[in-house]
Amino acid sequence: MTADVQCPACGEIVEIVLDPHGGSSQEYVEDCEVCCRPWSLRVSFREDMASVEVELAS
Numbered sequence: 001m002t003a004d005v006q007c008p009a010c011g012e013i014v015e016i017v018l019d020p021h022g023g024s025s026q027e028y029v030e031d032c033e034v035c036c037r038p039w040s041l042r043v044s045f046r047e048d049m050a051s052v053e054v055e056l057a058s
């Protein structure tokens with residue numbers, strides 16, 4: 001499963017891979033593939049839909 005997120009630092013749309021088996025609600029840090037700034041990701045899964053919130057990690 002993948003999702004497109006917009007990087008809050010550089011504005012690029014980046015496709016990320018999601019793991020629905022890691023739990024219905026997940027929070028983790030991942031670096032932007034484009035500008036390498038760290039994202040703080042909040043992912044929640046409902047049935048086969050995912051919602052992703054992204055902000056810059058401090």
Ligand SMILES: [Zn+2]
Nearest residue numbers: 007010032035
């Ligand atoms: Zn970026």
